[in-house]
Amino acid sequence: MKADEEEAFRQFVAAQLLALRKLAYVTCGDWHLAEDAVATALAKLYPRWRRLDRPDLYAKTMVYRAAIDERRRPWRREQSASDAMPDVTQRDPTPLSDERLRVRAALLQVPPRQRAALVLRYYLGLTQEETARVLGCTTGTAKSQVSRGLGRLRDLLTAEQIELSDVEVWGNAHT
Amino acid sequence: MRIREVVNMATDDGPPLGVSVDDIVASGRRVQRRRRAGLAAGLAMGAVAAVVVTTTALAPAGDRTGKQTTQAAASSSPAVAKAAAGPLLADALEFTFSGYSVGPVHVQNPIVAGNAYQIAAVTVDGTTDSRHRGKVSDRRDVKPRLDATLTLYRPGVYAVQRLAGAASTTVAGQRALKMEHHQGVGPWLRTLVWQYAPNAWAVLDSSADRSDLPTMRQLEATAAALTGAAARPATVPFTLSYVPKGYDVFAVGDHMTGSLDAVGGPSATAYSGLMFAKDRLPKSGLLRPYDNMMWGAFQIMISANTADASVTPGCDSGLCTRLADGGKVTVAVASNAGSLSNAQSMKVLNGIRLTDVHDTGTWVDIRTALTR
Numbered sequence: 001m002k003a004d005e006e007e008a009f010r011q012f013v014a015a016q017l018l019a020l021r022k023l024a025y026v027t028c029g030d031w032h033l034a035e036d037a038v039a040t041a042l043a044k045l046y047p048r049w050r051r052l053d054r055p056d057l058y059a060k061t062m063v064y065r066a067a068i069d070e071r072r073r074p075w076r077r078e079q080s081a082s083d084a085m086p087d088v089t090q091r092d093p094t095p096l097s098d099e100r101l102r103v104r105a106a107l108l109q110v111p112p113r114q115r116a117a118l119v120l121r122y123y124l125g126l127t128q129e130e131t132a133r134v135l136g137c138t139t140g141t142a143k144s145q146v147s148r149g150l151g152r153l154r155d156l157l158t159a160e161q162i163e164l165s166d167v168e169v170w171g172n173a174h175t
Numbered sequence: 176m177r178i179r180e181v182v183n184m185a186t187d188d189g190p191p192l193g194v195s196v197d198d199i200v201a202s203g204r205r206v207q208r209r210r211r212a213g214l215a216a217g218l219a220m221g222a223v224a225a226v227v228v229t230t231t232a233l234a235p236a237g238d239r240t241g242k243q244t245t246q247a248a249a250s251s252s253p254a255v256a257k258a259a260a261g262p263l264l265a266d267a268l269e270f271t272f273s274g275y276s277v278g279p280v281h282v283q284n285p286i287v288a289g290n291a292y293q294i295a296a297v298t299v300d301g302t303t304d305s306r307h308r309g310k311v312s313d314r315r316d317v318k319p320r321l322d323a324t325l326t327l328y329r330p331g332v333y334a335v336q337r338l339a340g341a342a343s344t345t346v347a348g349q350r351a352l353k354m355e356h357h358q359g360v361g362p363w364l365r366t367l368v369w370q371y372a373p374n375a376w377a378v379l380d381s382s383a384d385r386s387d388l389p390t391m392r393q394l395e396a397t398a399a400a401l402t403g404a405a406a407r408p409a410t411v412p413f414t415l416s417y418v419p420k421g422y423d424v425f426a427v428g429d430h431m432t433g434s435l436d437a438v439g440g441p442s443a444t445a446y447s448g449l450m451f452a453k454d455r456l457p458k459s460g461l462l463r464p465y466d467n468m469m470w471g472a473f474q475i476m477i478s479a480n481t482a483d484a485s486v487t488p489g490c491d492s493g494l495c496t497r498l499a500d501g502g503k504v505t506v507a508v509a510s511n512a513g514s515l516s517n518a519q520s521m522k523v524l525n526g527i528r529l530t531d532v533h534d535t536g537t538w539v540d541i542r543t544a545l546t547r
Contacts, residue, residue, distance in 0.1 A: 001207075006200065013196045022186045030361030031189050039194045039202065046203020057492070065434065073364050073380070075338050075354045076462045103176075104185040108360055111320065122178040129491040137433040138476055138507045139494060140484030141445075147483060157176070165177045 001049065009049050013042055016059060019124060023060060024067035027116045029108050033074070037066035060124065061134045064116050099162070106156035114149030121146050263403040264372050265293055265329060268427055268541050272327065273404040277397045280389050282325050287437045288409035288541075289426040289465065291332040291458055296440035297323035297379065297397070299389050320362075321388050322438045323381035325401075326464065333376035334460045335368060345369075346398040353391055367394045371401065410538035411447045412477060413506075414546045416526035419519050422451040422473070425465055427541050432476040436464060444479035446504070446532040449541075451475075453514065471514040475523070476507040477532060495520040499529050 001009070017038065024034035041062035045055060052058050107115060113135065120131045132142035154164045176184075265271040267290035274284040279300035287294040302321035341352035344367075351369035362382040371377045379394045389397075409427040428448030430441035435448050453471040480486060480498055486505050488497045493510040495517060506527055508520040515523070530537035 009203070010196050010200060013199050017192065017196070017199075021189070021192070022182060025186055025189060026182060028361065030358050032358055033361065035193055039199055042199045043202035043206050046200065047207035054492075068434070068436075068438075073354070073366060074356050075340055075366065100184050100188070103181055104360065107181055107185045112322075118178060119182055123182045127492070129494060132494055133492045133509065135433065136474070136509070138478055138484070138486055138496065138505055138509075139491075140480065140486040140505060141433070141478065144481075144484040153178075153181070157181075162176055164181070 001046070005050060009046060012055060012059075016056065017042075020059060020063045023116065023119050023124065024063050026107065026119045027064055027067035027112050029112075034067055036074075038063050041066050057126075057130055057133055060120065060126075061136070064120075064134055065136070067116075068112060102160045103157070103162065106153060106160060106162075109156055110149050110152045114145050114152060117142060117145035118149045118153065262406075263327060263377075263401070264375060265327065265406060267291070267329075268409045268424065269293070269406050270409065271403050271406045272401065275400060275402075277400045278393065280393050280397045282397060282401070283440050285325075285327075285437070286429045286431050286441050287426060287435050287464070288429075289435075290424070291461060292326050292328045292464055294324055294326045294435075294437035294464060296437045297325055297381070298440065299323070299393075302383070302388055319384040319388055321381065321383045323379070323383075323389070324437045325397075326378045326380070326437075327371065328376050328378070328461065329458075330372065330375040331459050332461050333368070333378070334462050335376055337460075337462060338368065341368070344395070346395060351395075351398070353395075355391065357386070363388075365389075365391055365394060367391065367398055369398050377401065408540045408542060410535065411449060411541055411544050412530045412532045412535075412538050413447070413475075414528045414530075414539055414544050415475075415523070416528070416546050417522050418451065418545060419515060419523070421453050423453075424449060424541060425452045425472070426450040432474075432478055444481055444484070445476075446479070447475075447477040447538075449475040473514050473520070473523070474507075474509040475527065476505075476509065477527075477529070478505050478507075479503065480505045490517040490520060493520075495524050497524055500532070504529065504532055 020038045020041070021034055024037045025031055028034055028037065041059060044062060045052075045059055048058070049055060110118070117131055117135060120126045120134055121128070126134065128139050128143055128146075131146065132139040135142050135145065137145070150164075157164050263271050265288075268288045270285045270288055270293050272285060272293070272295070274295065275282050281298045281300075283296045283298065285293045285295040299321055301318060303318040335352065338352060338354070341354045344351045344353050346367070346369035349370045351367065353368070354364075354366045356364040362384065363386050365379075365381045367379040368376055377398065379398055381389060381394065383389075409429060411427060426435045426449075428435040428445075430443070430445060430447070431437065431439075432442075432445040432448035435450060450465075451473050452465075478484070480503055484505075486496050486498070486507075489495070493515075494507060495510075496505060496507045498504065499506050506524060506529070508515070508524045510516075510520050530539065
């Protein structure tokens with residue numbers, strides 16, 4: 001890779017790393033696996049960097065697929081960037097608010113593919129078609145995953161006396 | 176609360192990043208070096224093997240092994256039947272076992288056939304899976320989630336030597352390895368790997384909300400009960416008149432589309448999925464089924480056009496779609512990472528001729544589905 005291309009890749013990684021790790025964590029529910037999924041996906045992106053029209057979509061797809069929990073297990077972590085480094089250490093435990101715990105528990109009870117669909121659509125701002133490409137399904141199925149995920153998350157949050165904002169959800173939606 | 180706030184609240188207390196941009200660039204360079212070395216080795220091997228190795232997928236079906244083949248789709252029977260005795264070794268894109276049960280653990284009929292493996296979903300009584308539908312109005316009614324699969328790799332495919340941190344065990348007197356992982360609120364992950372035939376490995380993977388679904392002991396009992404059935408080819412509900420030059424089938428999903436990993440089992444509305452790859456895929460060194468993103472793949476997906484999953488025909492973001500059967504069926508061609516132009520995707524799409532998606536008796540052996 002040429003120096004200017006590598007610099008562009010570096011800037012892309014720096015800009016995307018945290019958001020991709022969130023996508024991976026929401027998908028798999030494990031910070032360690034999430035970081036490994038992101039590191040592996042971005043490393044595999046490197047040799048393909050020049051040939052991709054939409055490296056952002058490609059990276060999200062790779063991260064999502066790596067983070068689907070049945071596909072990302074520590075004993076298969078044979079090629080990740082983090083292999084040579086110590087395990088991720090949890091920072092000092094600070095008291096999490098009760099609401100934070102309840103919100104996280106609710107989100108992680110939504111099935112992984114539906115969680116990922118919600119993050120892609122409403123957190124990362126992808127269109128329905130882009131969401132479908134990342135999930136590896138038809139647009140109709142992606143819509144269905146988003147719709148079911150929303151319904152399930154709303155029900156779970158309602159049970160915790162937390163209201164999910166309809167206005168924000170539909171206001172952000174692309175057609 | 177907004178979705179953005181939900182995601183931020185659930186993720187803002189994550190640990191500091193343990194990997195840097197420099198680490199990723201260094202790892203990327205290693206991937207590139209390995210890829211170049213692998214391609215060079217592959218080209219050398221290919222020159223020797225080209226005369227001998229013919230494309231299995233979409234080649235005329237023949238009695239390559241002397242095994243009996245049937246037109247029956249593997250998942251056409253919803254019941255989980257007791258496995259019949261027979262050889263487990265499969266040819267590419269072929270199924271060689273049937274569903275069976277061991278106590279509360281149910282191995283479904285295999286629904287994904289690749290050129291190096293076959294995969295079945297595994298369920299446990301009292302659980303649901305990632306694709307479970309329905310509204311949750313009372314959290315006490317939520318069943319624990321389980322995503323589990325059984326994968327049978329063909330001889331020499333599975334890279335058992337690359338597993339890290341595994342404990343040794345035996346399954347039916349054969350060498351086996353087992354691994355478990357759990358962290359925080361993440362899933363309970365278990366994997367059991369055993370040698371079901373000389374140099375051929377089977378893998379039971381589970382990911383569950385609860386620590387006991389299933390237990391490792393249950394996985395071991397399930398593994399020990401695996402037996403073979405009459406070999407049968409993967410079938411699809413269509414014929415295909417055009418595939419871009421150099422592409423080849425590498426996985427078929429029977430009542431499954433998308434990632435073709437068998438997680439969640441067969442779907443009544445996802446009829447058939449097919450993945451093609453451009454490069455000649457390695458037949459060894461795998462630790463999991465192929466990732467369709469890594470090989471310039473494209474996919475064909477045949478599914479129901481339902482009210483909650485309706486589509487608009489046309490091409491967008493690498494996904495080309497049309498409707499068939501009076502608008503009841505969606506036919507889609509998905510180009511991963513720009514592997515096909517829209518024109519090529521449309522040519523593939525327009526070359527698909529459906530049989531009756533609801534009658535698996537009309538489905539076509541994948542090895543004869545290409546009519547070009």
